[in-house]
Amino acid sequence: MTIRPLLAPLLGLGLLLGARAATAAVPAAFTATYDVSQGGQPMGQATISLRAAGHGEWIYRKDVKSTGGLAALLGASVTESSRFRWKGDVPEAISYDYQLQTAVKQKQRHLVVDWAKQQVTVDEGKGAQTYPGSPGMVERNTLALALGLALRDGKQQLALPVAVRQQVQVQNFRVTGRETVKVPAGRFDARRVDRTDADRGFSAWYAPDRYPLPVKLSQHDGGDMVMELVSYRQP
Template sequence: MTIRSLLAPLLGLGLLFGSHAAAATQPQAFTATYDVLQGGQPMGVATIRLHAAGDGQWIYSKDVKGTGGLAALLGASVSETSRFRWKGDVPEAISYDYLMQAAVKQKQRHLVVDWANKQVSVDEGKGAQSYPASPGMVERNTLALALGLALRDGKQQIALPVAVRQEVQTQNFKVSGKETVKVPAGSFDAERIDRTDADRGFSAWYAPDRYPLPVKLAQHDGGDLVLELVSYQAE
């Protein structure tokens, strides 16, 4: 087994979360925590924060600490920080920073959008690559934020431009039904949403009338992780 395969769950955590804003108004700052599970066993804790940064910009951050299994043994952690502005009710990307650290490996990514020239620049430590930006574009850290807002607005099918490593990729999602979900924060009658244009992706369960974040999220690749809401505190 390779180091990469051992660390795949932590590397994959960057695909997961987002937050929410009131329709066409400034969102309320918050802090939320999640348990991170793999195979039903505790693996880590995720802390997610949203706060205003001034000049119409917002910062959305996620910090994941390994607390069990190999993640704890290797001292693994993932830190992500997104800066964005609101375009309607879409968190339009300005910048995104990702850092995964462990005893045996480090991985980073810096993404910045030059909206004046409509260009995205991505650097993973080997030199920057650039490609054209798209209006209303999100990045992987704020993806679930945009999905949560769409569900709040009653949408059942969602297509989003997402800035990935080498291009802006249109990703498609669909509400597949309602399910009762039990997590540490309580029991919820939740809406389930799935990505429909990829064999491997994620499923998320939202209770948009209760919280702006998913109450549960299951990632189907990178280690089959499950994140469950523990607490949510508006600020």
């Protein structure tokens, strides 16, 4: 239910095509809800929130609760919580926690960045692994937010360093066109963004002048999962 990161270290958020000279302000706190479907069948609802945590740090959290299909019968839920600091308008990772719970299975991952040592530590309950960090890196949960802010700043093609299980990898994205998208939150003239460096499909539709998150997201890694925006509100 998250965007899967890919490919080799990079320093910071890479701009390959033009952008505005000035950097826009970072987004205010918000709460967004999405309908989630898989294989064309309703699956559940996701709630995504952003809030200030003090001392220059922010919390970005995603909660997905299953309300349909086998996942609902198993009582499946996923929680992802990220702590980060702003590096310009990039949500530079500090920590990330993932928890999957069902009636028959539990899975977790804890990632923390020691910026003094430029080191990432990942623990999935079987012993911690460490690897070098990269300035400006995000992680799997905050990737969609980082993409939305890059689009808002006028970027058409970009690369993102992402902290994953065993290394910092790079994902490459570009705007592939404009499409009209109808979701529960309304109809949008959206920019379609596709991942360009992997066979497994990922597409997201953004209205970056309205929201920093996608109005629709479709990914095929692990099953045809689609998220569609229902509401977006700020305090």
